[in-house]
Amino acid sequence: MNINCEILDLRAFLLVVELASFHRAAESLNLSQPALSRRIQKLEGSIGAPLLERTTRHVAPTAVGGELVPLVRRMLEEFDGSLFAFRELGERRGGLVTIACLPTAAYYFLPSVIRQFDAQYPNIRFRILDLPATDGLQAVARGEVEFGVNIMGSSDPDLTFDRLIEDPFVLAARKEHPLASRDVLTWQDLVPYQLITVHRSSANRILLDASLTKSNLALRWSYEVTHLSTSLGLVEAGLGISVLPRMATPQGDHPFLVTRPIRDPEISRTIGVVRRRGASLSPPAERFMRMLIETWGDASTPRMAT
Incomplete structure (x- = not known):
């Protein structure tokens, strides 16, 4: 099933949530309030559920809208990043890699691999969500991040797990x-x-x-x-x-x-890489994930302090 919406519809929704105001969002987008309302209604029609709760003094996302916010934010950031990357002439492409990682694993796994990756792709930015295991798995499942580093154990059929250590x-x-x-x-x-x-x-x-x-x-x-x-x-x-x-x-x-x-x-x-089954990664995320697996796959854990 295809969702019929435009980039501006998504920007309008996100800006209303962030500013908590139709009036200020309309001014920021250079739209009239009726035009902004039509875009929100169009997006709600495409999703099939209300996304915002409106009163005369307050605007807030519904439960469905709240779940949609981090996904829309990541989609727009990746879209904007891709456009800016194409504008960079004579330089390596830029981009954004967003991952969810156990705090202990983020400290242990990521710095050395990011340093190695940055030497090859200096224009790639990283957003690292250091989250507990359950929250990290949910972030992957909801599409808030491209992949995660987590504990094996989830029985979610929509997630895949590649062992690291x-x-x-x-x-x-x-x-x-x-x-x-x-x-x-x-x-x-x-x-x-x-x-x-x-x-x-x-x-x-x-x-x-x-x-x-x-x-x-x-x-x-x-x-x-x-x-x-x-x-x-x-x-x-x-x-x-x-x-x-x-x-x-x-x-x-x-x-x-x-x-x-x-x-x-x-x-x-067992620590490993968690992904949504069948989901495609952005080229920078795919390269970074492969480097992470090549660096740490089947590696030995550090020696204990004595």
């Missing part, structure tokens, strides 16, 4: 903690100590609990937090130990913390 869960503790003197630990070794863990709604926690349940094991936690960085802060303060993906722990020689592998069983999360 295994990221094992490890113990994080202060250097003077009794467990820090051990080279390798089991999950039972953690039982006597106060444990700091992320919230049960976290994708990392869901994966960890499910894997431990298969081995008839369970974590007894004393502190539950939302972000991995917070758990490290509590560990550093001496309030307990934590189990984290290795990628989320300090790399190199940390002044206070060490990490140790945990066995029986060894549990890891």
Whole structure:
């Protein structure tokens, strides 16, 4: 099914949302208010649902309109970027790559590859949405980004996953903690100590609990937090130990913390590239994704701090 709308219809919709005013949007577009209203109505007719809620004093997107906003914004940015790229004579083409990435993976995977990519394509801009796993998958599924770097585990048939790396869960503790003197630990070794863990709604926690349940094991936690960085802060303060993906722990020689592998069983999360099935990437995004996979595919995780 084809959606019959014009670029100006999309610009009109986005500007009304951003300015929260038909009057100011019409002035910005050099349109009369009736002409602007007709464009919005035409777009709503094409979509098949109201996109804006209007009162005499207020304009806001409906639920459908709110979902459409990030997609329209990305479409217009890519369209404008493509037009500007064609205007650049004697230079490499410009463009925009928008991706969603786990915060820990964004820190670990992206900088070196972006540096390498920028050396070859200096006019490409990046928008990186560092989002939790569930939000990142939704951003990919809704088309807000071209692809994502995320945890494997989604059963969404509209998404595909290309494996990059295994990221094992490890113990994080202060250097003077009794467990820090051990080279390798089991999950039972953690039982006597106060444990700091992320919230049960976290994708990392869901994966960890499910894997431990298969081995008839369970974590007894004393502190539950939302972000991995917070758990490290509590560990550093001496309030307990934590189990984290290795990628989320300090790399190199940390002044206070060490990490140790945990066995029986060894549990890891699989990090990879997530895309919408059948969706075409822009040329810059396609090149960057291929470079990311070539650089990190089947790579080893970093060595643990000792």
